[in-house]
Amino acid sequence: MPHHQRVGVRWLFQADYHGGGSLGDEPGLGKTLQAVFLVLEALVTAAQLQCLGVMRSYRRDCGDGRQMGK
Numbered sequence: 001m002p003h004h005q006r007v008g009v010r011w012l013f014q015a016d017y018h019g020g021g022s023l024g025d026e027p028g029l030g031k032t033l034q035a036v037f038l039v040l041e042a043l044v045t046a047a048q049l050q051c052l053g054v055m056r057s058y059r060r061d062c063g064d065g066r067q068m069g070k
Contacts, residue, residue, distance in 0.1 A: 001033070008034045013041075 001009075008023055012034060015021030023031055 001037075002030070005030045005034055009037050012038045 008025075008030070012021070012023060015023075016038065023034065025031065
């Protein structure tokens with residue numbers, strides 16, 4: 001990813017954190033790619049948080065696993 005696109009993605013993350021924004025520049029500089037990257041990162045983060053939630057529930061319900069089979 002070119003430098004200007006990395007800067008745009010970083011700006012999009014900051015704008016999202018602060019409530020939103022609008023990224024505009026010349027045609028063909030990769031706004032679509034930057035938006036796709038932002039969405040994919042959000043999906044990965046959500047999946048990671050869901051996995052952590054499942055792991056916490058498992059530990060709460062089953063303990064640490066050392067007592068299984070007794």
